[in-house]
Amino acid sequence: MFSLHDRKLAQEIVFKIKKLDVKLKFMHVCGTHQDTLVRNGLDYLFRECGVNIVQGPGCPVCVTTPMEIEEIMLLAEHGKIIATFGDMINVPGEKHSLRDMRENGYAIHTVYGIEDAVFLAEKYRSRDVVFMGIGFETTAPTTAAVLLKKLPSNFSILSCHRVIPPALKTILDMGEIRIDGLIEPGHVSTIIGLKPYEFISREYNIPQVVAGFEPLDLIMAVWLLVRQIENRDALVENEYTRAVKKDGNIRAQEIMKEVFEPVDKRWRGFPVIPKSGLELKKEFDEYNARKKYDEELQEVWDKEFKEPRGCRCGELLRGLLSPQDCPLFGRKCTPDTPVGPCMVSIEGSCNIEFRYKKKTTV
Amino acid sequence: MFDIPLPVCLAVPGKIIDIDRKKEYAVIDYGDGTKRRVNITLVDVRVGDYVLVHAGFAIQVLNEKKASETLDLFRNILSAGEEK
Ligand code: SF4
Secondary structure: OOOOOOOHHHHHHHHHHHHHHOOOOEEEOHHHHHHHHHHHHHHHHHOOOOEEEEOOOOOHHHOOHHHHHHHHHHHOOOEEEEEHHHHHHOOOOOOOOHHHHHHOOOOOOEEEOHHHHHHHHHHHHOEEEEEEEEEEEOOHHHHHHHOOOOOOOOOOEEEEEHHHHHHHHHHHHHOOOOEEEEEEHHHHHHOOOOOOHHHHHHOOOEEEEEOOHHHHHHHHHHHHHHHHHHOOOOEEEEOOOOOOOOOOOHHHHHHHHHHHEEEEEOOOOOOEEEEEEEEEEHHHHHEEEHHHHHHHHHHHHHHOOOOOOOHHHHHHOOOOOHHHHOOEEEEEEOOEEOOHHHHOOOOOOOHHHHHHOOOOOO | OOOOOOEEEEEEEEEEEEOOOOEEEEEOOOOOOEEEEEEEOHHHOOOOOOEEEEEOEEEEEEEOHHHHHHHHHHHHHHHHHOOO
16 A cells, blocks of 8 residues: 555656756665665666766664774673674674674674563563664664663663764765765654755755655656756655655654754764764663763773775765775675675665675676 | 564554554554564554554554555656646
C-alpha cells in the first residue's frame, strides 16, 4: 500500500529530465537512498541524463570516528558487556574490531534496538552493560525514550548519535564540492520535519527535496530539484508526504530535547562540526558511559587515532570520490576484508557498490 | 551468534493489530507473515494504523490518504510542467 509503482510515469519523468540537457550534481545523505540508486541502476540512468548524485556523510556507522570505536573497545577490554548495532562490530579499529574481540572471548552483542540492550542488563545483573548508540535523528529518539524509563543501574550508553543539518552546513561551508541540490533523508525527516532544512535553501540558495526510498520517489525527487533549478527556486519540497509531516514527529523531538544536548563533534572525514553530536544531559550522568567510566576512558582520550592506511572513506563521505576511485576497492578491501567502515556498513557506499556491481577499478 | 545488519536509517512499514493496556507496546503485522512487538511511546496510534518501525520503535504514523494520492499528485506535477 505504501510502495509506488508506475513504470510509465517513471519513464516519462526520466525522459523529461533528459530533454532538458542539464549538467548537475546532487547530494543525498542516506545509505538507503544509495541502495535504491545503485540496486536499480538509477545512478547510471541519472548520469546519462546529466545528473550526478553522490552520497555524503549519510551512513551512521561510517561517520563514527576511530576515537569512538576505540572508546567502546576499551570498555569491552575492561570487562563490560557491549551491545550495539550489527555492522558496528566489523569496523576495524587501530588493532582490531569488536568482532575480533568477540572471537577472543569478550562479551560483544549485536542488538536490533536499545531495548534489547536493556534486556541484557536485566539478565546479567552482576555485569556492566554498555550500549553504543549510533544513528541520526531516526534512531536518537529511541535512545532518548529508553532513558526516560526506569533503567537498571548496571546499564549505560555511549552516545555516538549525530544530527544531519549541521553536517550539511559544514559540507557547504567547506566548499570543496559544488552542490546544485540536496535530496534529504526521508526517515530522518519523519522525525525532524522540513523546518531544519530551510536555512540551507535560504542562506545557500540550494533546492532541497525530502524523498522516500522507492525508485519512483527518487526519480520524482530529481525531477523536483531539476524543476526548481530551471525556475531559479530554492525551496524545501516534500515528495514523501505519506510518511513525512511538515512538523515531523513533535513528541520525538521533545523527548530528544529532554534527554540530549547538542555538542560539537568530529565526524569521520570531517573537522569538528558545531552542535552536530547528541550527548546525554547532566541529569543522565549515571547512564552516560563517558561519565561513569571516565577514568578508564582517559587512556584513549589522551591518544590520537588515524584513519586506516590507504582508506579514502573521508573523501567519500564528503562527496569528493566514488568507491571505484579508491585503489583498494574490490582488491584489498571487500566486505569480507574491509579496510574502512564504508565497506563494512550495508549503508556505506563501498559496500553497496561492491554488493551490486562487484567490479574493481581494473 | 546471529548478527543483525540493521541499516540504521531504514524504517519498515507495518500495521498495528494490537495495543497493550499501558499503551506502551503494540503488535505489528508486517504483512509478510512476521509479527513483532514494538514500542509505541513515540507516536499516537490506534489499532489499524500503519506505522514506520525502526530499531524496535514506531517512529511515525503513515498517512494512508496521502499514500493513495501520491501517484496522482506526481502525474499532476508532471503535467503542470507541460503547460509552461
Ligand atoms: S574501498 Fe575500502 S579502503 Fe577504499 S574507501 Fe572504501 S572502505 Fe575505504
